[in-house]
Amino acid sequence: MSIQPIRLFGDPVLRTPAEPVVDFDKELRRLVKDLTDTMMDAPGAGLAAPQIGVGLRVFTYYVDDQLGHLINPDLDLSSELDEEGEEGCLSFPGLSFPTPRAIRAVAKGVNMHGEPVVLEGTDMMARCFQHETDHLDGVLFIDRMDSKQRKQAMRAIREAEWSGLSAPTVKFSPHATRGRAL
Numbered sequence: 001m002s003i004q005p006i007r008l009f010g011d012p013v014l015r016t017p018a019e020p021v022v023d024f025d026k027e028l029r030r031l032v033k034d035l036t037d038t039m040m041d042a043p044g045a046g047l048a049a050p051q052i053g054v055g056l057r058v059f060t061y062y063v064d065d066q067l068g069h070l071i072n073p074d075l076d077l078s079s080e081l082d083e084e085g086e087e088g089c090l091s092f093p094g095l096s097f098p099t100p101r102a103i104r105a106v107a108k109g110v111n112m113h114g115e116p117v118v119l120e121g122t123d124m125m126a127r128c129f130q131h132e133t134d135h136l137d138g139v140l141f142i143d144r145m146d147s148k149q150r151k152q153a154m155r156a157i158r159e160a161e162w163s164g165l166s167a168p169t170v171k172f173s174p175h176a177t178r179g180r181a182l
Contacts, residue, residue: 002034003041004052006090008162009140013050014091017138018057021071024114028058032069032112035060044090046128048135051091059132063125070117073109073133077102085127087141093162097153099141105129 007013021028031054039047039060048059060069083103088096105126107119121129131141142153157163 002030002037004034004038006038006042006047006051006093007053009092009157010163011053011091013053013055014135014140015138016050016055018048018050018055018136020057021110024110024112028056028071029112031056031058032060035069036067039090042090045124046132047090048132050135050138057136059136061125061128061132063121063128066125068119069112070107070109070119070129070132071112073107073129073136075129075133076106076108077130078104078106083123087127087131089131089141091140092142092157093160095153095156095160097142097145097149097156099144101127101130101144107133 031049034052035047035049035058038052039045039062043062045063046059046061049056057072058069059073061067082100084098084100086096087099087101103126104122105120107121107129109117111117119125119129134141134144142150142157145153
């Protein structure tokens with residue numbers, strides 16, 4: 001296992017759009033393993049490469065007992081219905097906030113061997129695909145909130161024990177939020 005430190009809100013890598021993967025080699029397979037190990041240890045429902053300081057378009061997910069990864073994702077959010085649901089993030093340990101997301105998403109990309117992959121998800125899986133793809137675009141879930149909710153979220157972030165730290169010094173507790181953080 002190769003568990004990596006998770007970057008926290010405030011780290012510039014989380015606001016930097018990730019680069020497409022072009023080399024499908026041993027290093028990429030190691031990155032997917034590191035992401036998976038780190039996500040499962042946290043525990044989380046998803047983890048994007050920028051969250052461990054790697055600026056590549058790769059994320060892993062573990063939702064509804066489905067474990068996987070996607071590289072260079074492209075999302076189709078044909079669903080016009082947005083659903084507000086509780087959402088957390090491993091880069092915001094212990095915090096979760098109501099966040100609007102499409103209830104259905106289709107994610108197209110490739111696996112670690114460069115083979116095409118099409119993933120379809122609803123509810124939590126769709127939320128995960130959107131959340132992780134946002135990370136790859138330098139967008140955070142707090143950016144999806146209305147101004148009133150975002151203001152409340154920013155207050156909670158400033159008051160959080162980890163606020164202002166550049167690297168995690170506290171272990172995420174799965175008991176701090178409902179369910180698994182994304």
